Amino acid sequence: MTTLGSRRHWTGFAIGLVWFFFILWPLMGIKPGGLEFIPALLVWARIAAAALFIFVLWLLRQQGALGFLERPAARLGAAVSGAARVVPRTAWIAAVLAASMTLPLFAERYALDVAINVLVYVCLGLGLNVVVGMAGLLDLGYIAFYGVGAYTYALLSVHFGLSFWLCLPLAAGLAAVAGCIIGYPTLRMRGDYLAIVTLGFGEIVRIVLNNWMSLTNGPNGILGIKPPTLPWLQDGLWGVLELRALGGLYYVILGLAAFTVLAVYRLNHSRIGRAFEAVREDETAAQLMGVNTFAIKLLAYAMGAIFGGLAGAFFAARMRFVSPESFTFMESAMVLAMVVLGGMGSIPGVILGALALIALPEVFRGFELYRMLVFGGVMAVMMIINPRGLWPAKRVGQRSEERGHG
Amino acid sequence: MSEPILELRGVCAGYGNIQALREVSLKVLPGEIVTIIGANGAGKSTTLMTICNIVRATAGEVLYQGRPITGLSADRLPAMGLCQVPEGRRIFPRLTVQENLEMGAFLRKDAARKAFDLDKVFNLFPVLKERRKQPGGTLSGGEQQMLAVGRALMTRPRLLLLDEPSLGLAPLIVAQIFSIIRTINQEDDVTVLLVEQNANLALQTASRGYVLETGSVVLEDSSANLLANPDIRKAYLGE
Numbered sequence: 001m002t003t004l005g006s007r008r009h010w011t012g013f014a015i016g017l018v019w020f021f022f023i024l025w026p027l028m029g030i031k032p033g034g035l036e037f038i039p040a041l042l043v044w045a046r047i048a049a050a051a052l053f054i055f056v057l058w059l060l061r062q063q064g065a066l067g068f069l070e071r072p073a074a075r076l077g078a079a080v081s082g083a084a085r086v087v088p089r090t091a092w093i094a095a096v097l098a099a100s101m102t103l104p105l106f107a108e109r110y111a112l113d114v115a116i117n118v119l120v121y122v123c124l125g126l127g128l129n130v131v132v133g134m135a136g137l138l139d140l141g142y143i144a145f146y147g148v149g150a151y152t153y154a155l156l157s158v159h160f161g162l163s164f165w166l167c168l169p170l171a172a173g174l175a176a177v178a179g180c181i182i183g184y185p186t187l188r189m190r191g192d193y194l195a196i197v198t199l200g201f202g203e204i205v206r207i208v209l210n211n212w213m214s215l216t217n218g219p220n221g222i223l224g225i226k227p228p229t230l231p232w233l234q235d236g237l238w239g240v241l242e243l244r245a246l247g248g249l250y251y252v253i254l255g256l257a258a259f260t261v262l263a264v265y266r267l268n269h270s271r272i273g274r275a276f277e278a279v280r281e282d283e284t285a286a287q288l289m290g291v292n293t294f295a296i297k298l299l300a301y302a303m304g305a306i307f308g309g310l311a312g313a314f315f316a317a318r319m320r321f322v323s324p325e326s327f328t329f330m331e332s333a334m335v336l337a338m339v340v341l342g343g344m345g346s347i348p349g350v351i352l353g354a355l356a357l358i359a360l361p362e363v364f365r366g367f368e369l370y371r372m373l374v375f376g377g378v379m380a381v382m383m384i385i386n387p388r389g390l391w392p393a394k395r396v397g398q399r400s401e402e403r404g405h406g
Numbered sequence: 407m408s409e410p411i412l413e414l415r416g417v418c419a420g421y422g423n424i425q426a427l428r429e430v431s432l433k434v435l436p437g438e439i440v441t442i443i444g445a446n447g448a449g450k451s452t453t454l455m456t457i458c459n460i461v462r463a464t465a466g467e468v469l470y471q472g473r474p475i476t477g478l479s480a481d482r483l484p485a486m487g488l489c490q491v492p493e494g495r496r497i498f499p500r501l502t503v504q505e506n507l508e509m510g511a512f513l514r515k516d517a518a519r520k521a522f523d524l525d526k527v528f529n530l531f532p533v534l535k536e537r538r539k540q541p542g543g544t545l546s547g548g549e550q551q552m553l554a555v556g557r558a559l560m561t562r563p564r565l566l567l568l569d570e571p572s573l574g575l576a577p578l579i580v581a582q583i584f585s586i587i588r589t590i591n592q593e594d595d596v597t598v599l600l601v602e603q604n605a606n607l608a609l610q611t612a613s614r615g616y617v618l619e620t621g622s623v624v625l626e627d628s629s630a631n632l633l634a635n636p637d638i639r640k641a642y643l644g645e
């Protein structure tokens with residue numbers, strides 16, 4: 001083992017470590033008393049040691065020195081994935097479904113809470129995926145539709161005592177209308193401009209909710225929203241399933257998420273879904289093929305908004321309280337991160353993205369202080385390693401230089 | 407003489423302050439192949455884009471089958487049998503070849519005839535059939551041009567606007583594409599308005615030609631006469 005790796009590799013590695021120290025130092029070292037050096041250095045030394053170990057392993061692997069370990073591992077991997085492919089896709093879906101159906105039977109309250117959260121974000125992520133992933137319209141104000149859905153149910157429940165099930169389609173409908181209203185002025189915009197305008201609209205919705213005291217009770221929010229109920233299951237034999245309980249809520253959102261997955265899947269394979277994609281790829285060419293790009297983009301906004309509205313209505317019913325604070329730009333960014341991290345345009349990708357972004361911070365709770373730092377780091381590394389996402393959509397391999405722009 | 411399938415009457419168009427077309431008038435008769443030749447920036451592509459109303463005409467009129475289509479939204483035209491293969495192919499790179507072709511038939515409801523037309527396109531361009539599951543963006547330049555033409559044929563056009571189908575292609579592929587243009591013109595009765603840099607080839611394919619210079623039609627004649635015209639030979643045929 002005379003030369004392990006080239007000089008270029010080692011220089012790159014050293015520069016990376018030094019760079020990392022200067023990132024870490026201000027993050028950890030700034031204390032009320034001034035800039036401290038030692039704690040940052042200690043943490044850095046530990047990370048550097050770990051990085052060195054991984055780097056050496058990687059170099060060994062590059063040289064083929066780890067062949068004695070890798071070959072059996074590869075064989076094992078091939079055997080496992082071969083066996084996995086024998087099982088039909090429907091079986092996988094059935095397994096996932098069965099696991100999620102039975103979750104409340106053995107999960108504790110906390111885990112169930114996290115699971116409900118994940119499912120809410122699955123709905124949101126898939127809805128945004130229609131707009132961003134399929135139609136290619138960057139929307140930074142998506143959470144507004146979630147807010148519209150939530151306030152629709154909140155207001156109708158508190159003032160008119162309407163049932164959750166009745167309000168669900170109403171919330172979806174109103175969100176779709178909001179989608180069209182927000183979408184309409186942005187139809188001629190692309191890229192950066194679209195991002196800014198949608199960002200603005202998202203904030204407008206939040207500010208209106210915050211300031212329209214007579215309707216929304218402003219920053220104090222709305223209290224006393226009724227949870228979903230099924231009258232004929234209220235008591236007696238089916239008491240176990242009573243929806244007031246967390247388990248019941250879980251099944252409601254599981255149903256909504258399943259509906260969303262199914263709807264988005266159908267959309268993906270429909271003529272309209274194809275038109276969304278064509279508009280994303282080349283708007284002028286789509287128009288020349290007879291696609292009414294105006295209507296198609298509005299439809300994309302409306303469809304995306306519907307799923308946001310459904311999730312919002314559920315959110316209000318679950319929390320039994322809504323306030324504008326839940327619909328900040330941070331939330332829009334979070335949902336967008338799920339879509340991008342998971343893989344734009346891919347249904348399993350978005351589900352994985354939601355799982356990763358909601359469940360991972362919970363896992364990192366042990367790190368407490370640096371939880372969000374670790375989380376951000378993991379996300380950045382993930383996107384560098386695999387920019388197309390955790391589970392990329394099937395369509396790949398475009399030759400970007402061949403794309404016509406006119 | 408029959409009524410023209412396409413007629414431009416004094417069409418002006420531009421981009422902001424730049425006037426790209428000045429009173430362009432031209433006629434295309436049913437069944438013809440007509441070409442527009444001209445230097446870079448003469449306004450050839452703008453002419454085609456103005457016909458489809460992607461670029462707005464500031465003055466003048468575009469008539470298709472005797473009907474004014476000047477203000478009509480571009481997406482209404484394929485259903486009327488007018489389709490354009492835009493410059494630079496502009497296929498949908500992440501849709502598969504087959505999906506690209508299906509996008510051409512986006513507005514059509516006649517499933518049986520759609521399948522028939524798809525077969526026909528695959529017969530014209532066998533390579534597309536081989537590649538039909540592959541994303542359009544992974545095709546070679548020539549294959550992408552075939553895909554762009556095939557996609558337009560899926561709309562069942564009566565009038566096909568072609569913008570520089572030879573752009574960046576090897577001579578053999580160019581010859582192949584031009585022979586297919588002649589085939590669809592003769593066998594399927596598709597009228598063709600062809601924009602080309604390659605004036606020689608264009609004039610050999612077309613029966614008539616218009617010469618465009620800085621946004622104006624400066625000459626209009628039969629292909630034979632244009633090919634014999636010493637000025638044209640000097641300016642566009644490289645002599």
Ligand SMILES: Nc1ncnc2c1ncn2[C@@H]1O[C@H](COP(=O)(O)OP(=O)(O)OP(=O)(O)O)[C@@H](O)[C@H]1O
Pocket residue numbers: 406421424426444445446447448449450451452453493603
């Ligand atoms: N989007 C645009 N914005 C501003 N000016 C444009 C635009 N497109 C074209 N032009 C200008 O309009 C004029 C005509 O352009 P056009 O694309 O029609 O030329 P062309 O004859 O097709 O040229 P080529 O053979 O190079 O394709 C040019 O001067 C060009 O610079």
Ligand SMILES: [Mg+2]
Pocket residue numbers: 450451452493
């Ligand atoms: Mg051009």
